[in-house]
Amino acid sequence: MSKALVSYLLSLADNTLILGHRNSEWCGHGPILEQDIAITNMALDGIGQARNFYQYAAQLMGNHTTEDSLAYLRDVTEFTNCLLVELPNGDWAQTVLRHFLFSTFQYYVYQQLQNSSDPQLAAIAEKGFKEITYHVRWSSEWVIRLGDGTEESKDRILQALDTVWGYTGELFQPADFDLKAQQEGWGADLLLVKRNWDEKIKAVFEEATIPMPATTWMHAGGKQGKHTEHLGFILAEMQFLQRAYPNSEW
């Protein structure tokens, strides 16, 4: 039982760590100071949530596993995050759109996980849920602002949608660990998440005057450890210090 739970926890952790890392790349580069601070705050939330999931997974794994060894010493094929979170940031429109699509997904996942049959997972979700609420609010406002904004902002958000939409299908394609987690009562029901997600996305796109994209072929593979070329570069930067100087601390 604990092995299956660990796989599920690692997928939750990897998603939020990698998106947190991507968002942190905006630190010092945001379009204006307040938004630079906003996106880095959200990066910090993501990394904090990842720490909680990794700590719990490490505790279940035992054998000297730590949150750090899970984040810094696993290789690309061991990460099970969705491809969406590892895509490059692109411009501001692509970053806020991706954050909207993913944090809305997280919102409904955490909402369900608060009732997980696993008390520690429920506790982590309960805290994360409050934070993600702010993320959904912030990112949906940006999607509306850009979609219903100027000609250029509209153009950019539509281009961003073209780039990232094909990566949203994977969120709802259950991997073995998703199915097991749902069976055991720890995990979220992705069908229900999808229903809520569709409704929210539709409502915000409508307000943003963005047409709902047609159903299209969807990329997948991240949950099985088959990643885009981008994840390797993220890990190279993120893991360099621990690889070069094992066990270093500061």
Next chain:
Amino acid sequence: MDSINLPVTLSELSDPLHIKVREILATVSDPEIPVLSVIDLGIIRDISISQENESNGSEITLQITPTYTGCPAIDTIKISIRMALLEAGFKKINIIEVLSPAWTTDWITEKGRENLKAYGIAPPQYQQSVCSPDSFQKEEAIQCPLCNSYHTRLVSQFGSTACKALYQCNDCKEPFDYFKCH
């Protein structure tokens, strides 16, 4: 929602040793907001003390809950608590992190709220009125901690630390931090 109340276990503690531990904790402050002690912040969820024989001293077990999952202050706070208790002569100290029930700004004490305001940070509203994901919500009337005007505007939901939002007063024009509801 019954569980989200002030930590009654703390206020009901009356034996001298508990009171002493509480007094020590009241001197440990949040590194980001030095006017708030860990007691005022409401992150100490339980204090249990097991009496041992005289030579061993007492063993203190604290339950502490983080404010925000990504808040780096929690590690510093745990070290500060341990230091303060060690200095007071306690040797066996366990600090356990608990996540549920999740911390809420409603647990900040009345004294803590007053200290925040005096420090120039608008204290959180009671009731989690804006904690919903809806976009472009009606803004709350947050009182300027400097001139007391309610004629203020939200600049950003995210501020200099995870717990704060950025506001500006339309009357005295000062920007200020608001300890956002959570």
